[in-house]
Amino acid sequence: MxxxxxxxxxxxxxxxxxxxxxxxxxxxxxxxxxxxxxxxxxxxxxxxxxxxxxxxxxxxxxxxxxxxxxxxxxxxxxxxxxxxxxxRPGMSGALKISAPAELAHRFFPRLIGEFAQRHPGITLHLLVHDSDSREINPAADITILYAMGDTDWTRYWVVPFQAIDFFPVCHPSLIEGEGGLRTPADLARFCLLHDDTDGKTWATWLGTFAASQPAPARNIHFAHSGLAIEAALQKTGVCLADVLTAGEELKSGRLIRPFRGAVPSPGNYYLVAERRKRDDGRLASFMGFASLTPYLCEIDSPN
CATH class of the missing domain: 1.10.10.10 (Winged helix-like DNA-binding domain superfamily/Winged helix DNA-binding domain)
Structure with missing residues (x-):
């Protein structure tokens, strides 16, 4: 006893x-x-x-x-x-998901709406944490974190997202007309929209695909990529995006890729939960949800 x-x-x-x-x-x-x-x-x-x-x-x-x-x-x-x-047996109760601002703004609203339709007994809460956070949100059941590959996850149940690449996107009107955006060299005439303070992501892309071209003179920096994408939708300039943050806009044609060329993200997104919650049916249903699984690596829950 x-x-x-x-x-x-x-x-x-x-x-x-x-x-x-x-x-x-x-x-x-x-x-x-x-x-x-x-x-x-x-x-x-x-x-x-x-x-x-x-x-x-x-x-x-x-x-x-x-x-x-x-x-x-x-x-x-x-x-x-x-x-x-x-x-309350069965699929009921609350499920709290904490995501970085860019995913909370651009990726999860549609997905959790579909999940709520499939599981009406579950009350969903979408929380937001800082994009640079490396700690799970104690108020959430699932936290989505952006981290490097050497992160120690031994204390948690973790499902990684598929690796992402960054590529330029813009409003369709920016490629139209005589002065339209058609090649990487044309970027020098457009405003670059950044999701970081030091411009490293754009510097990496330009160094790979436009190394011999003059650097664009106009730059705007945003707190996260969700805001940069919103600015691109408003025809403000060209931003770097990925399939998570700009997938819906690319499918609908509200944004386009003016040319090919992508650079791999140095880190990755992860679904992270406490190990003791592995057997929670709500978490398992969310992680195995059909609209989410195409973006995830194969789920391999730790014992």
Missing amino acids: RKLPPLSALRAFEAAARHGHFGKAADELCVTHSAISHQVRSLEAALGAELFEKRGRMQHLTDAGLRLLHSVQQALDIMAEACGNAA
Whole structure:
């Protein structure tokens, strides 16, 4: 038999740690301030360690309290999820997906709309994190990260996207007329739309396909490629895109590739989830969704 502290003491500790205040924890759990104090003291006695230290009117976690908090929160989440699954069998509940801004803006809205039609019992949440983030979003069930090939994924369930290439795209009107965009050399007369601050991606493409040509004089830098593609749709200039961020616009003809030539992305996108969620039917259904799988490598879930 597992020797564990009472669940009530762990809940009181978690609420007090999250609020940093025993009174607010008491209000959340509908008990008295003294009840929270008693539960915390009993937990400290059981563990033989002080979990809080008082500074003014606030309660601050000790090092031991900080170590305990993360594990307790995970355990409570697992229990809540298990109870929810028991009460609502089948494909129901919430599924939270966190994506970098460019994919949240250009790739996932259509896809999650189709998924929602297929699974009406699942409530979907599309969250956005910084494009440069290398950490999973703790508020999400699935996080899409852009990372290099040497990233250590041993702690997670990971499904990589197919490798992507970057290629120029523009509004169809930019290739029309006598001064239209027809060859890489013509780029010198157009505005380049960047999705980075240093222009490295365009520099790589130009170095490969237009090395002998003068560099374009006009440049605009955006926070992410979704914004650069939006500017291209507004006829502002030419941007580099890939099949994830510009696939729908290329299919519809709203954007075109003025000429061939692509450079491989130095990194790749990955679907990342905690290993303990491998058996969650909602995650498995999303990762195996027919509209998503053509963009993914073969799913090989870790044991």
